Amino acid sequence: MFRLLCKKLNNPRLSRKASSAPDNAPKASDNETWLRKLKQEHQEALPRSSLIGSGKIVSSRSSDLLTVPYEVVSTPPKTPYINVKSPLSNFITLSHLQTKTQRTSHAKEFVDVRILKCRSGSGGNGAVSFFRDAGRSIGPPDGGDGGDGGSVYIQAIEGLNSLAKLRTTYSAFDGESGAAKQLDGARGKDVLISVPVGTVVKWCMNPAEVRNAVNSYKNTDNLPLRRVLENHRVGLHCTGRFEMDQKPTHIQLFRDSYEAGKGWLFKGKDEAYHDDKDWFQELNEKVKVYDVETSQSELKGDRFPLYGLDLDKPTPTPLCLLKGGKGGLGNMHFLTNIIRNPRFAKIGRSGLEQYFMFELKSLADLGLVGLPNAGKSTILNRISNAKPRIGHWEFTTTHPSVGTVTLGIDSHSFTVADIPGIIKGASRDKGMGLEFIRHIQRSKGWVIVVSLERHNPLEDLNTLLFELGGIEEVTKKNVLVVCNKADVKSDDPANINKFYQIRDYCRAYQWDVLPVSALKNQNIDLLVRKMAMCAGMAQ
Numbered sequence: 325m326f327r328l329l330c331k332k333l334n335n336p337r338l339s340r341k342a343s344s345a346p347d348n349a350p351k352a353s354d355n356e357t358w359l360r361k362l363k364q365e366h367q368e369a370l371p372r373s374s375l376i377g378s379g380k381i382v383s384s385r386s387s388d389l390l391t392v393p394y395e396v397v398s399t400p401p402k403t404p405y406i407n408v409k410s411p412l413s414n415f416i417t418l419s420h421l422q423t424k425t426q427r428t429s430h431a432k433e434f435v436d437v438r439i440l441k442c443r444s445g446s447g448g449n450g451a452v453s454f455f456r457d458a459g460r461s462i463g464p465p466d467g468g469d470g471g472d473g474g475s476v477y478i479q480a481i482e483g484l485n486s487l488a489k490l491r492t493t494y495s496a497f498d499g500e501s502g503a504a505k506q507l508d509g510a511r512g513k514d515v516l517i518s519v520p521v522g523t524v525v526k527w528c529m530n531p532a533e534v535r536n537a538v539n540s541y542k543n544t545d546n547l548p549l550r551r552v553l554e555n556h557r558v559g560l561h562c563t564g565r566f567e568m569d570q571k572p573t574h575i576q577l578f579r580d581s582y583e584a585g586k587g588w589l590f591k592g593k594d595e596a597y598h599d600d601k602d603w604f605q606e607l608n609e610k611v612k613v614y615d616v617e618t619s620q621s622e623l624k625g626d627r628f629p630l631y632g633l634d635l636d637k638p639t640p641t642p643l644c645l646l647k648g649g650k651g652g653l654g655n656m657h658f659l660t661n662i663i664r665n666p667r668f669a670k671i672g673r674s675g676l677e678q679y680f681m682f683e684l685k686s687l688a689d690l691g692l693v694g695l696p697n698a699g700k701s702t703i704l705n706r707i708s709n710a711k712p713r714i715g716h717w718e719f720t721t722t723h724p725s726v727g728t729v730t731l732g733i734d735s736h737s738f739t740v741a742d743i744p745g746i747i748k749g750a751s752r753d754k755g756m757g758l759e760f761i762r763h764i765q766r767s768k769g770w771v772i773v774v775s776l777e778r779h780n781p782l783e784d785l786n787t788l789l790f791e792l793g794g795i796e797e798v799t800k801k802n803v804l805v806v807c808n809k810a811d812v813k814s815d816d817p818a819n820i821n822k823f824y825q826i827r828d829y830c831r832a833y834q835w836d837v838l839p840v841s842a843l844k845n846q847n848i849d850l851l852v853r854k855m856a857m858c859a860g861m862a863q
């Protein structure tokens with residue numbers, strides 16, 4: 325028995341507060357003051373109308389929404405939040421809705437988007453206990469508080485380059501319950517998700533829920549999956565700039581915790597017994613204020629950026645993604661001049677369970693884009709340390725590779741990302757679609773590679789520009805157009821003419837154009853210099 329007691333007191337899961345007597349327990353007068361203060365200070369903060377949860381699929385459609393990220397549907401003072409609707413396609417990826425057989429094999433080799441379920445721990449329950457010793461069979465209440473639940477943290481660190489090793493679920497631990505002798509329960513253990521620098525984290529929907537909803541829409545809409553996702557919307561409660569333009573900035577997350585005035589844990593006498601007593605009703609009215617205060621501070625912390633969290637630099641300290649629930653109060657807090665034997669305590673507050681989409685966006689200075697077989701990988705191989713796969717068949721490149729180009733011993737270097745070839749219809753998910761575009765979205769410049777070996781390279785260039793979002797989108801970047809395979813029939817006037825057509829076209833946008841032969845190493849030094857300029861590294 326003695327050993328058991330020692331073990332309990334030394335148990336790191338329980339933090340020791342008391343020796344043999346409840347010397348630290350709040351006195352009845354302390355509790356009275358605390359309860360009185362709650363009532364006085366926060367009378368106006370009593371609960372407002374109960375809120376429906378965020379993140380519900382609302383089945384109304386609107387094709388206008390295809391170009392805007394969200395539509396504000398109601399704002400304060402009508403509601404406490406800026407309520408928005410946004411296309412479902414913003415909160416899921418196509419690959420997470422496809423069956424295993426539909427997914428392309430490259431998904432196994434290179435993982436640049438993951439959906440993870442994250443759960444923070446619930447708080448431990450407060451304890452109902454009374455001090456006992458040889459002289460007293462029942463003394464003052466000494467039930468300790470529950471420990472807070474563990475939180476989910478995220479940190480971007482150098483040295484990682486894929487999301488493949490992430491688990492599908494990250495759960496922090498629940499807080500321990502409080503115990504007799506004023507022992508507070510230990511905090512639940514936190515969990516840390518380490519991701520590569522360049523990861524963007526976005527709030528997203530539960531893929532299983534979306535899959536079910538989408539299957540039913542698909543039958544009635546008879547449209548391709550992407551269109552179905554664009555046509556249906558998700559309703560979100562947001563917070564943001566409430567003043568002038570009511571701009572939503574954060575999604576409000578909600579805990580499945582008890583309402584103010586609920587969440588009691590009874591021992592000996594049940595809830596009905598207590599509900600009948602005026603002294604309990606009176607106490608509960610005051611504790612309700614504490615519940616509201618707790619839930620309001622939860623709401624303040626439980627917010628996630630609407631446009632995601634961009635971890636484009638290493639994070640020196642981990643960032644909290646989901647905070648754990650607060651531990652419940654032990655019965656020692658409910659001793660008052662009237663309530664001498666509180667046989668009740670508070671249960672711990674719930675943690676949060678949410679889904680997040682992790683997208684790895686390369687930080688390369690330049691992106692190489694072109695139709696399959698244009699020679700992008702050969703160029704990258706020629707100019708950098710990267711060793712991408714090269715082949716004379718289409719789609720040799722199945723995942724992005726990044727190479728570093730060094731200009732000289734005392735000059736800067738820049739990075740170039742090669743992504744799989746883009747084909748006509750890629751923006752409608754043909755070939756490998758535009759899934760890999762995220763890797764060049766952050767790049768300062770795009771190097772568009774066309775092959776002079778093709779029948780109509782100018783038409784190829786137009787196809788690429790269209791699939792990349794049109795001239796307006798492309799001109800947001802520095803652009804360099806590279807006409808590769810200039811060695812093929814190099815003295816044929818028809819081939820030379822193909823180059824001139826492209827050069828004349830590019831002049832209108834003041835884009836630099838250069839004929840090269842990656843295979844024969846022709847014009848490569850000049851190409852590197854022009855690429856450096858495109859990356860903003862040289863004049």
Ligand SMILES: Nc1nc2c(ncn2[C@@H]2O[C@H](COP(=O)(O)OP(=O)(O)OP(=O)(O)O)[C@@H](O)[C@H]2O)c(=O)[nH]1
Binds near residue numbers: 700720
């Ligand atoms: N004649 C000639 N052939 C080239 C040149 N550059 C590349 N090739 C060839 O073109 C074929 C395709 O080259 P890749 O570098 O794999 O082309 P890619 O654009 O990366 O192709 P995807 O992986 O399909 O996107 C290979 O057989 C290369 O040897 C060039 O300058 N001249």
